[in-house]
Amino acid sequence: MDPVTAPVPASAPTSGTAPGTAPEAAPGPAASLEVSGLAFAYPDGHQALFGVDFRIERGERVALLGPNGAGKTTLVLHLNGILTAGAGTVRVAGLPVDKRNMAEIRRRVGIVFQDPDDQLFMPTVREDVAFGPAAAGLRGAELEERVDRALERVGMREFKDRPPHHLSFGQRRRVAVATVLAMEPEILVLDEPSSNLDPASRRELADILRSLDVTVLMVTHDLPYALELCPRSLVLSEGVIAADGPTAELLADEELMRAHRLELPFGFDPRSVAVQSPRSAQSAQFV
Amino acid sequence: MHVPDGFINAPTSAATGLVAAGAIAVSLRGARRELDERTAPLAGLVAAFIFAVQMLNFPVAAGTSGHLLGGALAAILVGPYTGVLCVSVVLLMQGILFADGGLTALGVNITDMAIVTTVVTYAVFRVLVRVLPRARRSVTIASFTAALLSVPAAACAFTLIYAVGGTTDVSIGKVATAMIGVHVLIGLGEAAITALTVGAVIAVRPDLVHGARGLTRRLKLRVNGELVDAPAAAPAPAAAPVAARSHRGLWITGLVTSLVLAGFVSFYASSSPDGLEKVAHDQGIDKTEKQHAASDSPLAGYGVKDIADARLSGGLAGVIGVGATVAAGSGVFWAVRRRRTADTAPAGTAAPTTGTGV
Amino acid sequence: MGAGHAHRLYRHGHSPVHALPPHTKLAAAFAFVVVVVSTPREAIWAYPLYAALLGAVAYVARVPAGFLLRRLLIEVPFVAFAVLMPFVAEGERVQVLGLSLSVNGLWGAWNVLAKGTLGVAASVLLAATTELRALLLGLQRLKLPPLLVQIASFMIRYGDVITDEMRRMRIARASRGFEARGVRHWGVLAKSAGALFIRSYERGERVHLAMVSRGYAGSLPVIDEVTASRAQWSYALALPLSALAVCLLGWIL
Numbered sequence: 001m002d003p004v005t006a007p008v009p010a011s012a013p014t015s016g017t018a019p020g021t022a023p024e025a026a027p028g029p030a031a032s033l034e035v036s037g038l039a040f041a042y043p044d045g046h047q048a049l050f051g052v053d054f055r056i057e058r059g060e061r062v063a064l065l066g067p068n069g070a071g072k073t074t075l076v077l078h079l080n081g082i083l084t085a086g087a088g089t090v091r092v093a094g095l096p097v098d099k100r101n102m103a104e105i106r107r108r109v110g111i112v113f114q115d116p117d118d119q120l121f122m123p124t125v126r127e128d129v130a131f132g133p134a135a136a137g138l139r140g141a142e143l144e145e146r147v148d149r150a151l152e153r154v155g156m157r158e159f160k161d162r163p164p165h166h167l168s169f170g171q172r173r174r175v176a177v178a179t180v181l182a183m184e185p186e187i188l189v190l191d192e193p194s195s196n197l198d199p200a201s202r203r204e205l206a207d208i209l210r211s212l213d214v215t216v217l218m219v220t221h222d223l224p225y226a227l228e229l230c231p232r233s234l235v236l237s238e239g240v241i242a243a244d245g246p247t248a249e250l251l252a253d254e255e256l257m258r259a260h261r262l263e264l265p266f267g268f269d270p271r272s273v274a275v276q277s278p279r280s281a282q283s284a285q286f287v
Numbered sequence: 288m289h290v291p292d293g294f295i296n297a298p299t300s301a302a303t304g305l306v307a308a309g310a311i312a313v314s315l316r317g318a319r320r321e322l323d324e325r326t327a328p329l330a331g332l333v334a335a336f337i338f339a340v341q342m343l344n345f346p347v348a349a350g351t352s353g354h355l356l357g358g359a360l361a362a363i364l365v366g367p368y369t370g371v372l373c374v375s376v377v378l379l380m381q382g383i384l385f386a387d388g389g390l391t392a393l394g395v396n397i398t399d400m401a402i403v404t405t406v407v408t409y410a411v412f413r414v415l416v417r418v419l420p421r422a423r424r425s426v427t428i429a430s431f432t433a434a435l436l437s438v439p440a441a442a443c444a445f446t447l448i449y450a451v452g453g454t455t456d457v458s459i460g461k462v463a464t465a466m467i468g469v470h471v472l473i474g475l476g477e478a479a480i481t482a483l484t485v486g487a488v489i490a491v492r493p494d495l496v497h498g499a500r501g502l503t504r505r506l507k508l509r510v511n512g513e514l515v516d517a518p519a520a521a522p523a524p525a526a527a528p529v530a531a532r533s534h535r536g537l538w539i540t541g542l543v544t545s546l547v548l549a550g551f552v553s554f555y556a557s558s559s560p561d562g563l564e565k566v567a568h569d570q571g572i573d574k575t576e577k578q579h580a581a582s583d584s585p586l587a588g589y590g591v592k593d594i595a596d597a598r599l600s601g602g603l604a605g606v607i608g609v610g611a612t613v614a615a616g617s618g619v620f621w622a623v624r625r626r627r628t629a630d631t632a633p634a635g636t637a638a639p640t641t642g643t644g645v
Numbered sequence: 646m647g648a649g650h651a652h653r654l655y656r657h658g659h660s661p662v663h664a665l666p667p668h669t670k671l672a673a674a675f676a677f678v679v680v681v682v683s684t685p686r687e688a689i690w691a692y693p694l695y696a697a698l699l700g701a702v703a704y705v706a707r708v709p710a711g712f713l714l715r716r717l718l719i720e721v722p723f724v725a726f727a728v729l730m731p732f733v734a735e736g737e738r739v740q741v742l743g744l745s746l747s748v749n750g751l752w753g754a755w756n757v758l759a760k761g762t763l764g765v766a767a768s769v770l771l772a773a774t775t776e777l778r779a780l781l782l783g784l785q786r787l788k789l790p791p792l793l794v795q796i797a798s799f800m801i802r803y804g805d806v807i808t809d810e811m812r813r814m815r816i817a818r819a820s821r822g823f824e825a826r827g828v829r830h831w832g833v834l835a836k837s838a839g840a841l842f843i844r845s846y847e848r849g850e851r852v853h854l855a856m857v858s859r860g861y862a863g864s865l866p867v868i869d870e871v872t873a874s875r876a877q878w879s880y881a882l883a884l885p886l887s888a889l890a891v892c893l894l895g896w897i898l
Contacts, residue, residue, distance in 0.1 A: 080858055103860060111858045117806055118851040121328065123778045123798055130868050135860035143868070163778075165805050183859065291720065293760020297683045315792050325853045327792060327865070331799020332849035333842075335807045338800065340838050342811070355838070364842060376796045383671075383780060384654055386719055386768035389761065390678045454686075454756050457734050480835045487839025495846055 030094030031055045032187045032215035033079065033109075037088030039239075040074060048074040050239035051088065056187070058093075061209070061216040063226035063247060066236035067261035072219045075236065076189055079217075080109040093186045107136055110180030114192045116172035120164035125156065125175050128164060132183040150182035151175075154208050170201025174208065187215040194225045223251055223264050235260055289381065290396055290445075292389030299452020304394030310402045311375055317368030321497065326369070333365050334373040341377075356441075356473075358404030359434035359481045364488065366497040367409040374401035399444040408437040412498050423489050426496065431482035438474030442466040654716075654772045661880070662706035662774045666873035667783030669881035674771040676885035678764045680892045686756040688895030692763070698887055699766050706774045716769040720761060727761075730754040777801055782871045795865055799852070807845055814840065 033056040041047040048071040056062050066072045077083040078090055081097045090097040092108045113119045122128040129147045138146060151157040154174040164172055173193065180188060193209070194202050206229055209216060220226050226233055227247050235243040235250065237260040243250055250256060251270035257263065264270065295303075322329050337357035357377075361370035375397050381387040388396045415429035446463045453462075489496050662670070677698075684691050703713055734750025775783070781801070785794045814837050823833060853861075873881075 077854070082854055082857060103862075106858055106860050109858075111855075113851065113855055113858075115851070117803075118848060119855045121799065121802055121852050121856060123781070123802060127868050131856075131861075131866065132859035134866035134868050135862070163802075165802070179859065291757070291761035292678050292764025293682050293757050297679070300682065311790070311793070315790055318792070324862075325850065327795035328799055328852040328856060329846065329849035330796045332803055332807070332845045332852070334796055334800035335803040336842055336845035338804055339807045339811045339841065342808070360838075360842075364846075372793065372796060376793060376800055379793075380797055380800065383768060384772050384777070386716065386765040386772070389764040390675050390768060391682045391764065454753060457730065457750070457753070461733060476831070479831045480838060483832050483835030484838040484842065487836045488842055491839070492843050492846075495843065 030091070032058045032060070032093055033217065034091040034094075035075075035078075035088070038075070038078060038085050038090060039087040040078065040083060041086055048239055049078075052236070052239070052241055054234055054241050054244060056215060056217060058186075058215055059213065060232060061218070061230045063230035063233040064217060064219045064236055065221060065223065065226060065233050065250075065260075065262055066219075067221065070236045070260075071239045072236055073191065076111060076191055076219055079187075079189055080106050080111055103136070107132070107183050108186040110183055110185030110188050112173075112176050112180050112188065112190045112193065114195060116169070116176040117165070119176040119179060120172060123163055124160075125151070125162055125164055125167070126160045128175065129179050129182045132179060136183070146182050146184075150178040153181055153212065154178045155204070168201075170197050170204065173197065173201070173205060177205075177208065181212070181214075185214060187217060188212065189217045189219070191219045192222070193218060194220065194222045221262065223262060223270075224268055227251055227270055235262070237261075289378075289388035290392040292391050294389070294454060295392060295395050295448060296452040296454050297391070299448060300391050300394055302394075302452075303398045303448060307375070307394045307397035307402065310371060311397070314368040314371040314375075318366075318372050321366040321369050329365070330369050330372050330376075333361060333369065334376045337361055337373055338377050338380075355477055355480055356400060356404060356438065358401060358441075359408040359430070359437045359477060360484060362405040362408040362437075363412055363430050363433065363481070363485055363498040364496055367405050369497075370405040370409070371401050374405065395445075395448055399441045399448065403441045403444040404437040407440040408433040409498070411436055416498065423486070423493075426489055426498070427482045427486045430485040430498075431478045433478075434481035435474045435478035438470045438477050439467050442470035654769075655776055656708060656712065656773045658707055658774070660706045660774070662702060662770075665774075665881050666786075666871050666877055667775050667779040668786035668871060669783075669873045669878050670771055670775055671780070671783045671787060673881040673884050674767045676882070677767050677888050680885055680888040681760055681763045681767075684760075684892045684895045686752055686759070688898065689755075691891050691895040692759045694891045695763050695888055696766075698884060698891075699763065699770060702770055702884060706770065708770060708773050712773065713766065713769055716773075717762065717765055720765050724758065727754040727758045730757070779871070782869055785867075786871050791864060799849075803845075803848065803852075806848070807841065810844055811837070811841055 033054075035055070036053050038049055038052040039047070040049040052071075052075060064072060064075070074083065078085055078097070079092070081090075081099075081102050084098075092105055095101050095105065095108070097105050120128050122131055126147055129150050130143055133143055133146045147160075148157060151160060154177050156171060156174050156178060159167060159171065159175070164175060167175065177188075177190075177193075190209075193205060197205065202225070206225070209218075209229055216230070218226065218230055230247050233243075233245065233247040233250050234241050235256070242260055243253075243256055248270050251264060318326050318330060337360070340355050340357050340360070356374075358370060358374045361373050364370075365373070378388060378396050378401060379393065382390055382393050382396070410433075412429045412433035415432060416425060419425035419429060443463075443466075446459065446466050449462055450459050485496060485498075677695075681695055684695075703710070730753045731746040731750035732744075734747040734753055737748045738745050739748055739751075740746075772780075781794055781798050784797070785791065818833065818837065823830070
């Protein structure tokens with residue numbers, strides 16, 4: 001349904017891209033993200049993932065829903081190779097996540113962590129946003145331009161020279177998004193993007209995310225936010241994808257929600273909310 | 288113990304600067320082994336932690352309060368190399384940003400506060416952990432002893448530096464008396480907080496205690512095996528009492544050593560109930576100022592007492608030091624005996640571990 | 646530490662001193678203190694000259710005297726010590742106002758007070774005219790090992806965060822009626838410290854993950870390179886060089 005074949009986004013002038021990476025792409029149109037049969041156990045023996053399969057096409061905005069302890073964060077850490085799969089594969093735009101491709105994978109997959117204080121580790125906003133591109137070898141005017149563009153996209157340009165810890169929480173989260181956007185990723189992965197935000201900051205962040213034309217995977221248990229932003233959702237429960245379908249349909253399925261410990265806020269009716277840009281209206285397939 | 292500019296003469300400052308630079312160079316290599324590529328963020332966070340912990344004032348005797356130096360804690364929790372780096376960075380930033388400790392005295396400060404404390408702590412700690420039975424309680428005891436010794440050791444190092452390059456001729460005996468006496472006291476607080484902190488960390492994240500790595504791995508397996516923290520599952524029950532007895536000899540040696548140290552201190556302190564403290568009192572130097580000073584600087588040790596009778600207080604530090612050492616020694620014996628009974632008794636009766644029990 | 650303190654220390658301004666590259670200022674402050682420390686204590690007249698030099702720098706940097714003097718208070722413990730020295734030091738004694746004072750002790754007190762105060766004043770001026778970030782860049786430029794600079798910059802970045810966490814824990818303790826009054830409470834303080842360590846360490850790991858996710862492979866990319874022209878260097882080194890002249894005079898006279 002999404003016949004984009006180029007394995008690398010057109011807007012990726014990074015010097016780190018080796019020309020020979022394309023041949024490794026899987027046959028057929030490369031999805032932004034393709035996870036198949038992913039299983040993982042921590043060194044202490046605790047198994048968190050039991051065979052995760054899904055595919056996200058370019059330009060989709062998908063929510064990954066699941067209760068606490070479902071393995072969401074573990075899954076996210078597989079997407080850029082911080083954890084390596086015990087079994088199964090992860091491909092980003094056709095490129096398999098493994099040791100050889102690590103630098104490129106980490107550029108393509110931009111993860112926005114839950115606590116912006118973890119993500120913003122440099123002394124000023126500008127240096128923080130520049131960190132990723134600079135690590136990839138960008139310098140000088142090109143680097144500055146990249147930083148300005150990323151900050152522009154989240155509306156934080158005038159805070160360029162401020163230290164991150166002097167910003168409000170909402171502003172810090174936006175800068176955290178900018179640090180990742182500056183790497184011009186293939187897919188943006190957000191871990192609980194709406195947590196700790198006041199309603200206005202929530203709104204602003206939602207507008208920013210909607211305005212971006214990158215693939216987005218949003219890990220959350222904030223169901224209304226998922227409904228607002230993501231036409232499609234995956235439910236991760238007990239280490240497997242338990243459901244995959246249009247967000248509105250999944251949320252309306254009370255039995256499914258209850259079975260996976262997902263609860264809508266009191267008085268919230270998913271059927272009453274119109275979802276924007278329903279471009280990936282796949283039919284729901286419940287596992 | 289932050290030494291200001293001009294307190295130690297230039298050649299000695301330069302020499303300690305070289306010592307500090309060398310030790311930091313060695314630590315930079317070593318820290319990469321301890322923390323691999325996570326060195327910078329982790330050591331930075333630990334440095335921030337030490338900085339924060341230095342604000343944790345604990346009440347000591349007679350209305351004074353001390354604060355953690357943190358060197359011992361860092362050495363045990365993250366290893367000696369990273370510990371040296373963290374404390375050095377804290378000292379560097381304190382010197383540059385807060386003028387706390389002189390720029391030219393940085394070498395002196397790093398040598399005695401970062402290097403001596405961490406190295407002494409780690410050496411004592413490793414030896415104790417090796418000879419003591421493998422149990423969490425041993426780690427706590429080892430932390431206590433190591434931290435207790437590290438602070439007077441730093442005071443000794445300072446006295447030594449002072450003897451070589453001090454710019455005033457106060458007699459070495461007096462400096463040693465005041466420095467070591469006061470620091471036995473501060474060391475007690477440091478030791479207690481360090482041991483309890485290590486205990487608290489071990490109870491929750493045993494894998495984070497660098498000094499107890501070999502130990503925790505085995506403990507974890509055992510826990511997984513039967514879902515209880517069972518010291519009864521010790522590998523060779525028959526051998527354990529023997530081992531404990533031989534360790535007891537070692538402990539007695541340690542105890543005697545510390546008693547001698549404390550006795551030495553108290554001898555000095557009481558045999559020269561000299562002008563230092565008396566003057567401090569007679570001159571009416573502000574009481575709160577003394578308290579404040581005592582909490583931070585060794586030099587302030589000269590004004591540690593706010594006891595009315597200057598002569599009585601002259602020996603106070605030493606007396607408390609002896610008492611505390613005896614108490615510590617008894618604690619050690621008590622702990623050893625408890626452990627032995629715990630070894631022979633079924634698992635459930637073991638006393639709560641220090642980390643959770645205190 | 647961290648920004649809260651740093652902001653209290655740093656005085657924003659656009660003076661010529663503020664504008665100097667940080668590494669020249671660091672080098673100048675350090676050289677100045679070295680010169681001061683090597684001056685013979687008998688050359689009493691040299692010290693007011695040093696103070697006058699620092700005063701001139703403060704004037705050019707538009708750092709108010711009150712600010713400088715308040716920051717000097719960090720020295721108080723040593724002043725207390727220095728006051729004691731004449732009473733306890735060895736050697737020949739003189740009678741002053743009915744007190745028996747050691748001559749050596751008086752010299753020693755003078756020596757520590759004068760040199761210590763000048764050292765503190767130099768550091769205060771440095772911190773008041775140089776931003777925290779710039780100081781780190783300066784240290785890096787002065788060839789401090791990059792790993793140390795990184796550790797220092799993480800410490801400064803997270804000092805606030807950690808201190809905040811500790812403050813929250815203290816508030817939580819206090820709101821449950823806890824106050825550390827004696828030895829009995831050491832356990833509680835230690836548990837706070839333990840919890841704080843675990844939080845710090847785990848945050849360190851998360852920060853590392855975040856760094857790795859953005860392509861960190863062991864060294865921070867140098868984004869800002871500070872450079873100094875020859876003029877800036879000579880401007881900054883004017884302070885220690887004039888101090889050196891004073892010092893040499895002190896040795897000769």
